[in-house]
Amino acid sequence: MYNAASINKILKGELLQETGFSDIEHLLLDSRKLIFPETSLFIALVSSRRNAHQYIEELYRKGVSNFVVSEQVPLEKYPKANFIFVKDTMHALHALVASHRQQFQIPVVGITGSNGKTIVKEWLYQLLEKDYNIVRSPKSYNSQIGVPLSVWQMQPEHNLAIFEAGISQPGEMLNLEKIIRPTIGIFTNIGEAHSEGFLNIRQKINEKLVLFTKSDILIYSKDYLALNECVLSFHNQLGEEGPELFAWSRKTDADLRIISVDKNDNHTRIDALYKQEPLHIRIPFTDEGSIENAIHCWALMLYLGKEQEVIQQRMDLLSNIAMRLELKQGINNSSVINDSYNLDLGSLTIALDFLQQQQQHQVRTVILSDILQSGKSDATLYEEVADLLQKKNINKLIAIGKNISREKKSFQQVEGLKSQFFNTTDEYIQQFNADDFHYETILVKGARVFEFERIGKLLEQKAHQTILEINLTAISQNVKLYQSMLKPNTKLMAMVKAFSYGSGSFEIANLLQFHGVDYLAVAYADEGVELRRAGITMPIMVMNPEPASFDAILHWHLEPEIYSMGVLMQFLEEVVAAGKTEFPIHIKLDTGMHRLGFVKKDLPELAQVLTSGASLKVQSIFSHLAASEDPAKDALTQQQGRLFYDMSHELQKALGYAVIRHIDNSAGITRHPDLQLDMVRLGIGMYGIDSSKDMQSQLKNVSTLKTTIAQLKQLEPGDTVGYGATWAATVPSVTATVRIGYADGYPRRLSNGKGKMLIRGKLAPVVGVVAMDMLMLDVTHIPDVAEGDEVIVFGADLPVEQLAAWAETIPYEILTGISQRVKRVYYQE
Numbered sequence: 070m071y072n073a074a075s076i077n078k079i080l081k082g083e084l085l086q087e088t089g090f091s092d093i094e095h096l097l098l099d100s101r102k103l104i105f106p107e108t109s110l111f112i113a114l115v116s117s118r119r120n121a122h123q124y125i126e127e128l129y130r131k132g133v134s135n136f137v138v139s140e141q142v143p144l145e146k147y148p149k150a151n152f153i154f155v156k157d158t159m160h161a162l163h164a165l166v167a168s169h170r171q172q173f174q175i176p177v178v179g180i181t182g183s184n185g186k187t188i189v190k191e192w193l194y195q196l197l198e199k200d201y202n203i204v205r206s207p208k209s210y211n212s213q214i215g216v217p218l219s220v221w222q223m224q225p226e227h228n229l230a231i232f233e234a235g236i237s238q239p240g241e242m243l244n245l246e247k248i249i250r251p252t253i254g255i256f257t258n259i260g261e262a263h264s265e266g267f268l269n270i271r272q273k274i275n276e277k278l279v280l281f282t283k284s285d286i287l288i289y290s291k292d293y294l295a296l297n298e299c300v301l302s303f304h305n306q307l308g309e310e311g312p313e314l315f316a317w318s319r320k321t322d323a324d325l326r327i328i329s330v331d332k333n334d335n336h337t338r339i340d341a342l343y344k345q346e347p348l349h350i351r352i353p354f355t356d357e358g359s360i361e362n363a364i365h366c367w368a369l370m371l372y373l374g375k376e377q378e379v380i381q382q383r384m385d386l387l388s389n390i391a392m393r394l395e396l397k398q399g400i401n402n403s404s405v406i407n408d409s410y411n412l413d414l415g416s417l418t419i420a421l422d423f424l425q426q427q428q429q430h431q432v433r434t435v436i437l438s439d440i441l442q443s444g445k446s447d448a449t450l451y452e453e454v455a456d457l458l459q460k461k462n463i464n465k466l467i468a469i470g471k472n473i474s475r476e477k478k479s480f481q482q483v484e485g486l487k488s489q490f491f492n493t494t495d496e497y498i499q500q501f502n503a504d505d506f507h508y509e510t511i512l513v514k515g516a517r518v519f520e521f522e523r524i525g526k527l528l529e530q531k532a533h534q535t536i537l538e539i540n541l542t543a544i545s546q547n548v549k550l551y552q553s554m555l556k557p558n559t560k561l562m563a564m565v566k567a568f569s570y571g572s573g574s575f576e577i578a579n580l581l582q583f584h585g586v587d588y589l590a591v592a593y594a595d596e597g598v599e600l601r602r603a604g605i606t607m608p609i610m611v612m613n614p615e616p617a618s619f620d621a622i623l624h625w626h627l628e629p630e631i632y633s634m635g636v637l638m639q640f641l642e643e644v645v646a647a648g649k650t651e652f653p654i655h656i657k658l659d660t661g662m663h664r665l666g667f668v669k670k671d672l673p674e675l676a677q678v679l680t681s682g683a684s685l686k687v688q689s690i691f692s693h694l695a696a697s698e699d700p701a702k703d704a705l706t707q708q709q710g711r712l713f714y715d716m717s718h719e720l721q722k723a724l725g726y727a728v729i730r731h732i733d734n735s736a737g738i739t740r741h742p743d744l745q746l747d748m749v750r751l752g753i754g755m756y757g758i759d760s761s762k763d764m765q766s767q768l769k770n771v772s773t774l775k776t777t778i779a780q781l782k783q784l785e786p787g788d789t790v791g792y793g794a795t796w797a798a799t800v801p802s803v804t805a806t807v808r809i810g811y812a813d814g815y816p817r818r819l820s821n822g823k824g825k826m827l828i829r830g831k832l833a834p835v836v837g838v839v840a841m842d843m844l845m846l847d848v849t850h851i852p853d854v855a856e857g858d859e860v861i862v863f864g865a866d867l868p869v870e871q872l873a874a875w876a877e878t879i880p881y882e883i884l885t886g887i888s889q890r891v892k893r894v895y896y897q898e
């Protein structure tokens with residue numbers, strides 16, 4: 070057990086203030102994730118955007134009494150806390166966990182590579198959980214922060230550890246190596262993606278290999294040629310010191326030589342030679358990624374000396390890994406987070422964080438199964454779970470399983486928590502009543518054997534099979550990327566108008582509120598009202614405040630954009646009648662867009678009205694750039710900037726108080742940093758789209774529109790397709806009818822070959838005309854195409870920009886045009 074004194078010794082820091090040493094169990098890096106104040110150590114990390122020292126006061130108030138800092142703190146304000154002073158808090162985090170790791174002499178598997186890290190890790194867990202008490206990275210915790218948090222979980226009861234490591238910059242792996250210190254290495258593969266920060270693929274491979282410098286064995290596939298060359302030279306350089314190699318290959322001689330891979334129906338049989346013996350496994354997957362991941366796992370099990378029969382049995386039972394937490398629309402106006410594939414304390418905590426982030430409903434419900442293989446006694450375990458549910462303000466618990474039911478008492482003691490207990494999933498389903506759920510957010514979280522996906526099905530609204538998937542993690546990363554480009558004091562307003570560019574409403578706003586964005590902006594008051602009703606409390610600007618909505622604006626404390634004397638006078642009258650003072654408004658200036666806004670000659674009169682009473686308070690002055698993305702129009706942008714400077718200065722002077730000034734949109738942030746001023750308005754960039762190639766390559770894809778094949782048709786030459794018979798087969802052809810049409814927002818002008826969709830990684834052109842609810846694709850050239858196949862309309866591999874280009878429009882129009890009947894599914898990676 071640690072305390073501030075022993076940790077200070079490890080960190081060779083300076084104990085600034087000591088007030089008695091209580092036990093420390095948890096590392097806290099994100100103040101919003103506080104659960105156990107008494108036993109947490111807060112390490113105040115500092116990045117270019119965020120300085121966590123600012124949260125010390127709040128955390129102290131909430132009961133945290135151990136801190137690691139690298140800046141002066143007013144100690145007298147925190148008489149009951151220990152402060153460890155170090156030079157660099159990130160470095161301290163790494164040093165502390167590296168020292169923790171040194172206490173354990175168990176096999177530690179370290180996994181890196183471009184793809185498949187999380188799946189290999191989770192599959193190894195599935196394959197080995199019967200033999201070992203395993204500690205592993207939660208979800209995809211593989212970064213400079215995720216890895217320390219993962220390794221910190223190592224406890225004496227564990228006898229196998231599996232951690233993944235990912236890097237985005239040269240130099241980072243050295244830190245992770247010291248923390249993980251893997252004895253067994255797996256290098257999954259190498260792809261071209263995420264190459265920023267690296268000169269070339271070899272540099273990237275060599276950097277990743279640093280993880281295995283002190284390992285006993287390294288498992289990898291020889292079939293990646295660059296990888297194989299780098300591994301061999303790494304091996305030669307280190308000689309005796311470095312790891313032994315365990316290579317597998319589908320093409321050439323290797324420790325595990327794969328001879329054949331046969332796919333049928335839903336299974337793949339893989340035959341191989343190992344130590345001259347023929348072996349085989351069968352896995353319930355047929356895609357190439359799964360086959361590669363399974364072979365890595367197979368190699369590791371052979372290395373560990375597992376019996377071939379055991380390997381075969383368990384491989385056949387591998388199951389899908391939920392890589393993400395999904396938020397879906399549920400029955401009776403509820404929201405459902407379905408995470409029914411695995412369950413342990415780490416992933417439960419993450420899922421509860423996501424649940425807590427949801428503000429849209431007041432009631433939060435958790436459906437939870439037994440937690441298997443925790444390494445703790447049931448009494449301790451469920452007491453901890455009950456504590457967690459209490460800390461996360463859960464209102465309802467439906468507990469399923471014999472063990473959790475036996476520990477009822479722990480949950481019944483939690484104040485404000487209604488609980489019900491069932492022995493089996495069947496028992497629960499038999500008495501399931503949809504009327505038990507209304508306007509609540511429900512987390513479904515169970516161990517695999519409990520088959521909670523059956524409960525998920527009962528709770529989720531039946532969806533038409535065309536869905537728009539929104540990657541919330543990608544939005545967060547995109548926001549952070551733009552934030553990293555802002556001047557230190559520039560605020561951020563996030564544009565969530567038009568259902569967040571088609572991607573959702575409160576789901577996105579919840580996320581942005583959670584990330585501490587400063588402002589939201591919507592187009593119309595009713596969009597703002599919806600956000601308020603869903604629990605969004607941050608300031609919201611309304612860009613088109615119509616007189617009919619002034620009531621709602623006042624009632625819900627929305628902040629109108631005032632763009633003309635007419636609007637100003639009407640709104641003022643309303644505010645005065647309501648008896649409000651200093652009601653926040655935003656003044657829009659027209660500097661060249663010629664859409665809405667005051668022009669220069671209006672300013673004296675505007676200032677005169679604004680200063681004549683105290684009913685209104687100007688929160689910000691802003692203008693909009695007409696062509697910030699276009700280098701050919703930079704002169705216009707600069708001219709708009711100068712005019713804005715001049716006009717906002719004049720107005721501000723007349724007002725006599727400071728206001729926020731803003732003009733940059735997404736493209737402006739990167740192309741015109743001199744115009745970032747006090748705040749910027751981020752729109753399309755947050756949703757993963759930027760007109761510059763360089764930015765585009767750094768952004769993460771946010772939206773994926775997908776559907777399925779409803780029916781396949783065999784056509785003879787001369788057969789025509791669709792309304793108006795505008796397309797005819799010239800050779801024997803196969804067409805696929807898919808469930809998306811212009812009523813879903815798929816442009817009709819993409820008829821007859823203009824538009825294409827992705828099926829099994831291949832492009833299939835639209836044939837015939839796009840109908841209201843359906844269209845047809847030519848799939849003659851796609852092997853194994855089948856009814857029910859997934860069809861990607863746009864996404865990471867078929868960018869929405871491409872679709873927009875085919876339709877001769879801009880991505881904004883495509884995204885915002887996706888109709889509301891297309892269900893949105895939100896997920897967090």
Ligand SMILES: *Cc1c(COP(=O)(O)O)cnc(C)c1O
Nearest residue numbers: 564693734735736750751752753
């Ligand atoms: C939509 C909008 C933005 C955001 O523009 P993007 O190009 O999507 O970043 C900014 N300001 C105003 C006034 C807008 O209407």
